[in-house]
Amino acid sequence: MNYESVIGLEVHAQLATTTKIFCGCSAEFGADPNTHVCPVCLGLPGALPVLNQNVVELAMHIALAAGCTIQPRSRFLRKNYFYPDLPKGYQISQFQSNEEMPLATGGGVDVPTEDGGTKTIRLTRIHMEEDAGKSIHQEDFVASGESLVDVNRCGVPLIEIVSEPDLSTSEEAFHYLTSLHQLLVYTGVSEGDMEKGHMRIDANVSIRPVGETRLGTKVEIKNVNSFRNCQRAIESEIQRQIGLLETGGEIEQATMLYDPDRNILRAMRTKEESDDYRYFPDPDLVPLVVDHAWVERVQNQIPELPEAKRARFAEDYDMSADQIEVLTAGRDVADYFEATVAAGVQSRIAANWIQGDVMRVLNDRKIAIGDLRVSAESLAELIGLIDKGDISTNIARTVFDDMVETGESPAAIVEKKGLVQISDAGELDGVIDQIIADNPDEVERFKGGDQKLMGFFMGQLMRATKGQANPQKASQLLREKLG
Ligand code: ADP
Numbered sequence: 001m002n003y004e005s006v007i008g009l010e011v012h013a014q015l016a017t018t019t020k021i022f023c024g025c026s027a028e029f030g031a032d033p034n035t036h037v038c039p040v041c042l043g044l045p046g047a048l049p050v051l052n053q054n055v056v057e058l059a060m061h062i063a064l065a066a067g068c069t070i071q072p073r074s075r076f077l078r079k080n081y082f083y084p085d086l087p088k089g090y091q092i093s094q095f096q097s098n099e100e101m102p103l104a105t106g107g108g109v110d111v112p113t114e115d116g117g118t119k120t121i122r123l124t125r126i127h128m129e130e131d132a133g134k135s136i137h138q139e140d141f142v143a144s145g146e147s148l149v150d151v152n153r154c155g156v157p158l159i160e161i162v163s164e165p166d167l168s169t170s171e172e173a174f175h176y177l178t179s180l181h182q183l184l185v186y187t188g189v190s191e192g193d194m195e196k197g198h199m200r201i202d203a204n205v206s207i208r209p210v211g212e213t214r215l216g217t218k219v220e221i222k223n224v225n226s227f228r229n230c231q232r233a234i235e236s237e238i239q240r241q242i243g244l245l246e247t248g249g250e251i252e253q254a255t256m257l258y259d260p261d262r263n264i265l266r267a268m269r270t271k272e273e274s275d276d277y278r279y280f281p282d283p284d285l286v287p288l289v290v291d292h293a294w295v296e297r298v299q300n301q302i303p304e305l306p307e308a309k310r311a312r313f314a315e316d317y318d319m320s321a322d323q324i325e326v327l328t329a330g331r332d333v334a335d336y337f338e339a340t341v342a343a344g345v346q347s348r349i350a351a352n353w354i355q356g357d358v359m360r361v362l363n364d365r366k367i368a369i370g371d372l373r374v375s376a377e378s379l380a381e382l383i384g385l386i387d388k389g390d391i392s393t394n395i396a397r398t399v400f401d402d403m404v405e406t407g408e409s410p411a412a413i414v415e416k417k418g419l420v421q422i423s424d425a426g427e428l429d430g431v432i433d434q435i436i437a438d439n440p441d442e443v444e445r446f447k448g449g450d451q452k453l454m455g456f457f458m459g460q461l462m463r464a465t466k467g468q469a470n471p472q473k474a475s476q477l478l479r480e481k482l483g
């Protein structure tokens with residue numbers, strides 16, 4: 001029997017607000033445990049939540065970017081469950097039912113397919129909710145059998161983006177997550193810092209015989225924190241399910257945890273139904289009403305999105321498909337590229353430099369392009385020096401590294417270090433004569449027809465001039481002198 005897999009993802013993304021969703025506490029990561037707290041996010045009796053308007057704004061940004069419909073009226077509900085990291089005993093969230101609406105419904109995210117096309121993964125909804133705290137179980141931190149709780153994260157704003165079960169493979173799931181991440185960061189909705197847990201994924205996985213239209217029983221893999229791990233977790237769950245069915249077993253609806261270190265899934269619990277959460281409208285929060293003018297205002301603030309930018313780059317600039325991917329992966333890099341071109345550099349050359357040396361430095365130093373000490377204008381100036389014949393491309397690369405280090409202008413570095421290229425025939429003549437005098441054997445062999453020795457002579461010449469000889473000029477002179 002041939003099986004196909006069906007996957008739907010629930011992605012929690014942390015919004016880039018400075019404060020929490022229902023109180024004024026800082027939402028910043030990394031503070032001392034239990035210092036960003038107040039009666040509201042601790043859930044003390046009598047404390048009243050007040051919705052952070054910025055949370056709604058950011059949620060609307062991603063919803064509109066993904067083509068969702070903003071619901072004119074939505075509610076916050078209490079999702080009741082007990083867990084040590086949830087002092088209130090409930091999480092304020094949104095829900096979709098006959099009675100209640102979340103902030104946004106519908107829409108979709110495009111993912112690339114294997115054949116070079118795209119496929120739209122439909123979204124069910126995007127809703128807002130608060131995060132829970134964090135239990136700390138590390139053995140080196142607490143006495144055995146004990147756990148600690150840090151409630152700083154309680155009330156940090158999240159959106160949950162729920163997809164329809166439209167994904168067919170673990171790889172498609174990976175692409176979906178990458179596209180979504182890019183969209184969240186482009187729109188400024190989330191910083192998307194995976195190391196700080198800004199995106200956490202629940203993956204729902206089922207299989208069915210090819211040709212079957214009904215969905216199979218799904219297993220939910222909870223709380224995966226990287227895209228590759230998510231892909232691997234889905235893949236091993238698909239294999240597990242196929243193995244089960246092929247040996248006459250049956251799939252039980254369940255919630256699993258993925259252990260990335262051992263690449264195994266552990267059963268966490270048999271899944272509770274939403275009824276178990278006893279959702280009911282939070283009586284402390286009025287319904288959220290979003291009028292048309294507000295939607296329109298946010299719509300107008302949405303920047304050019306990755307897909308549109310890729311299409312425009314392909315149209316307007318001379319670069320490879322690979323370079324389009326790299327240069328549009330982040331808005332900041334794309335802007336830097338366009339500023340370099342605006343400063344007079346040909347798009348192909350700017351693309352090569354940014355994809356090569358600029359990205360190398362960003363990766364090595366783990367910095368954003370905004371923190372690079374070489375502005376787009378300085379890069380253009382550097383490339384201009386190559387065009388003028390003042391320096392060779394090789395020298396330019398060392399000047400670039402110097403610019404990264406010092407923030408100085410390329411002209412100043414070339415001047416200070418005396419790196420101007422030697423194109424002067426008189427000056428090169430002397431060096432070449434010396435090389436010919438020093439290497440009589442090689443000269444003899446070259447004259448006897450061993451053309452490969454040209455490389456040897458150029459090497460000698462570059463060594464003697466510390467790489468500053470103009471390569472075209474030098475090789476031309478060498479050929480003349482060697483006959
Ligand atoms: P629950 O109530 O268990 O959270 P939902 O119906 O709300 O289930 O769906 C949650 C997620 O699971 C959605 O992303 C949805 O696309 C996905 N999903 C639902 N049924 C299946 C299935 N049979 N196989 C794979 N994914 C599914």
Ligand code: MG
Nearest residue numbers: 010202204220
């Ligand atoms: Mg769920």
Ligand code: ZN
Nearest residue numbers: 023025038041
């Ligand atoms: Zn608080």
